Amino acid sequence: MKKFPRMIFVVVALFLMSALALGQELKVTLLGSGEYFPQPDRLGPSILVEAGDQAYVFDAGRGVLQRFAEAAGFDTDISAVFFTHLHSDHVMGFPGLWLATWGFSRRAQPLRVFGPTGTQSMLEHLRQAFAFDIDIRIFEGALESGVGFDVTELEDGFVWRDGDVSVHAFEVDHSPVKPAFGYRIDWGSRSVALSGDTKYSEALIEATKGVDLLIHEVSDASEEFIAQNPRFKNVVMGHHTTAAEAGQVFAQVKPKLAVYAHMVTRDLSFDELIQKTRTTYSGPIVVGEDLMTFRVGDEVAVVINRPSQIRR
Numbered sequence: 001m002k003k004f005p006r007m008i009f010v011v012v013a014l015f016l017m018s019a020l021a022l023g024q025e026l027k028v029t030l031l032g033s034g035e036y037f038p039q040p041d042r043l044g045p046s047i048l049v050e051a052g053d054q055a056y057v058f059d060a061g062r063g064v065l066q067r068f069a070e071a072a073g074f075d076t077d078i079s080a081v082f083f084t085h086l087h088s089d090h091v092m093g094f095p096g097l098w099l100a101t102w103g104f105s106r107r108a109q110p111l112r113v114f115g116p117t118g119t120q121s122m123l124e125h126l127r128q129a130f131a132f133d134i135d136i137r138i139f140e141g142a143l144e145s146g147v148g149f150d151v152t153e154l155e156d157g158f159v160w161r162d163g164d165v166s167v168h169a170f171e172v173d174h175s176p177v178k179p180a181f182g183y184r185i186d187w188g189s190r191s192v193a194l195s196g197d198t199k200y201s202e203a204l205i206e207a208t209k210g211v212d213l214l215i216h217e218v219s220d221a222s223e224e225f226i227a228q229n230p231r232f233k234n235v236v237m238g239h240h241t242t243a244a245e246a247g248q249v250f251a252q253v254k255p256k257l258a259v260y261a262h263m264v265t266r267d268l269s270f271d272e273l274i275q276k277t278r279t280t281y282s283g284p285i286v287v288g289e290d291l292m293t294f295r296v297g298d299e300v301a302v303v304i305n306r307p308s309q310i311r312r
Contacts, residue, residue, distance in 0.1 A: 026051055026190035026296035028213060029305075031067035033261040033288045036089040042290055043067055044089050045262040047194055047215060051165045051187040054079040057097065058183060058194055064093035065100050071291060071305075074104040079162060082169075083115030084196030085180035086122060095126055099147075103137055107146035114160065114169070116179045120151045154181055156203075164188060170207040172198035174239060184208055190296045193255075197262070200245040205252045212296045214255040215288070218246050220276060221266040229266070236264060243273055247280030254283070257300040261288040 027050040034042030044061015048071055055072060056079055057064070068076075078101055084090060098111060113119060127134070127148070138144045152160070156171035156179070166186045174180035174197045182204050184193040193208035195201075195216040208214055219240030226233045241249070250258040258281070265273060270287045277285060286292075286302055293303040 024052060024188070024190075024297075026185070026187050026192060026212075028192050028215070028294040028296065029071045030215075030259075030261050030288045030290060030292045031057070031064050031071060032061045032093075033263065033290050033292075034061070035262060035264045036087075037264075038062070042263075044093055045217075046093065047261070048072060049185050049192060051185070051190075054162060054165055056080050056082065056165075056167070056185070058082045059084055059090040059196075060094035060097050061089050061091075062093050065096040067290060068097060068101075071293075074100065076101070077105055077107065078111065080112035080114060080160075080167075082167065082183060083113070083119060084182065084194070085116055085174060085177050086118050087177065087197065090197070091122070095130060098126075099130060099133065099137075102146050103142050106143055108143050109146060110148040110150040111146075112150045112152075114152045114154055114158075114167075116181060117153050119153050123149045123151060154179070156181075168207065170203055172196055172201045172204050174198050177239075182207065184211060192294075192296060193253075195241070195249075197239070198241060199239065200241055200249065205249055208253050208255075210255075211253060212256045213259065213294055213300050214250065214253055214257075215259045215261050216246050216249065217241060217262040217264070218243055218260050218273070219264040220268055220273060222268050222272070225267040232266060240264060243276035244280050247277040250277075250281040250283060250285065256284070256296075257294070257302075258283065258285045259288045259294070260285070263287070 029048040031046035031048050032043035043063030045059050046061050046064040047058045049056045055076055134147055154169045158169045160167045168184040169181045171179050172182045182196045184207055191211045192213040193211045197217055219236055220243045291305050293305050295301040
């Protein structure tokens, strides 16, 4: 019987894996679409990206554990967590997500975490803050090896590869917050990009051109509100992207679908938000909401999903 070189089998296996990724859908769920100000129907900013068996969480705002349980289940293994920046509204839900998924899934390996400078220090202090609880959980049977962190602090242009999945971090302009990152995730021919918090960003446009799905923040308000609240325009809108500016981004990136999430708006209906966007962009756009799911295949399908019970 003729024997084939081992390298041929490796090449064939890689080809089949790539072909499988090409035929599958990238699943993206808005775990939280809200902002710093508490909103009962919109929890803190967080996005779940699932590529096959891999699950990646981007930011972990207020209430992320509840939304993660609804969307994926408590015992789902998290492949990695990525922070766009360390503003409290993007990280305050992380302790619950970290500890509960460790306890329920019996995670045995340190949790991979990627984020800007300062991430390592923040996580070390969290480990100290929850030392009492952690010691009890270990006594009760949780694996000590799974409560720690494998941390990477990012630089602009960093690319991480996890099998067929690649995650590209690019620096955006959320000054005075520095650094702040957006992310592009590619799996086979499927792709999604997340802006993080940013002003209008040429770097974001360059990094995300042609992406299937672009999820972007927005900050805007009615003219009446702006006139009465100049600080909102100068401090809040001045550190984020207006609807018209976001439209300029969408028009240049040309995604199959543009989505608003992490909306910091005042006295502005969704229709009015879209009208402002339409001054600079005429393509497909959706105003996101918590637990809205996007299935990225040859086309991008939108699923409204608010399950009545937590899936276990």
